[in-house]
Amino acid sequence: MATELSLTRRCAPGRHPGKVLALATLLVWLAAGAPPREVFAPLLEWSPALAKGFALNILISLLAIGLGTLLGLAIGALNLSPLRLLRLPGRLWVQVFRNAPWLVLIYFTTYVFPFEIRVAGHYLPFPDWLKVTLGLALPASANVAEVFRGAVASIPGTQWEAARSLGFSRGQILRTIILPQCCKRMLPPWMNLYAVITMGTALSSLVGVHDLLDTAQIASNTVNRVGFTVLIYFSVLALFFAYCYPISRFTRYLERRYAFR
């Protein structure tokens, strides 16, 4: 098959950057003087704490993309409404949260929201990591809404026309013809957004959430040895990379696959 052939040929150069980067990281690390034992031992000692921190990063990212997707699709649906009154708030939401720095939003949700909420006489704690999740879900929702809008707009008008000529109503066209075609188109940018949000979770260390970066900082200060500091920040980098890189690779694979459909 001609298309498959050109496809494999096209991915060949694309396969290198990840490996090259991994190799470069290894070389730099070795050049820094292959870390001696007294640097490795504390790393091993700190690794459960680091793993716990990273688990929190992942938890925050999953919750943020989940919440952001639900909210974003709702806003995206609002933006499709033929009524201007309904479109307006959706557009405002998208513009405001897409154009606000994420760190500002995280500070906003952390310091504006109360630390506990009173529900029916009970005080429910509202921990910082949850506030950070909300802070990330806001821009996520605006981006998802935008991805959704782009996907709907990318379906050619002839599909609408063909469906209308068959007697479908507007709602039916959206549900049975347009949206099913959108899902596939939305997947790559959505996964891309997820990777970016995962990287954004490192911002939570700035408001005192014990995530991976914060744990690394504490470890570095506690052990207080230059070699260890270098090693632990490299480890942080490697962990984030190991998590996000496969996502971006998979996204690119999907993009290529769907480009032919």
Add this chain to the structure above:
Amino acid sequence: MPSADLSAPLIALRDVHLSFADTPVLRGIDLDVQRGQAVSIIGPSGSGKSTLLRCITGLLRPQRGQIRVDDTAVHALHSDAEFIALRKRVGFVFQQYNLFPHLSVLENLTIAPCKVLGRERREAQDEALRLLGKVCLEHKARAYPGELSGGQQQRVAIARALAMRPELILFDEVTSALDPETVGEVLRVIRELIEEGMTCVLVTHEMRFAEEISDAVYFTEHGVIVEHGSPRQLFNEPRSPRTRAFLQHTLGRGEQDRRPFVPAVAAAR
């Protein structure tokens, strides 16, 4: 839903005007199609032929004039429900096929009958398979549109229109996007439909085909009907010098490399 007066035309356009922004596209069109007739509309590109078809099924709204399909005054329709009722009766086949790429061929044929007409799934599938057999594509029922050739896709599109059991079908330059070798298979399907008595309006650049299968031919230019008549008269003894110039231009030069046709079985009915 046959109307009481069988001699009344199924489609009647009177003085239809339509402009896109400041560009007039239709400038007073009159056109009649009787039940069971095949009518071809020919003319140079940009003369408003496709726009005309879209007006008939309510995809475009003319600024002035009247369009009647049977007893429906298309120009006066407003609600979605009214347009849907009209479109259930009028099939439309597009130049670019416009199949739904996420659905299989069979689903393309059953989705509208099921969702719009509320037909039983089983029944719709049986009918779809019968129609696919009619266009010689029953072996492609499980395929997706992207896996078919242009000619096959266009035949599926015709079957999709037929699945709604329309009273008439509008064909918008259905062979213009096809490879020369697949044009014949699509025209053969249309010819069969016409022979079965389906009311058809064709916008086409296939002059020989139009001449052979039409009951009446309309020549449009710059948004007006320059002349209309029987195919024999219009193609052989055009009254208007503009018709003559157009026919000379399209037939005269392109005739040698024109593809051979499925030979004419009978003269126009």
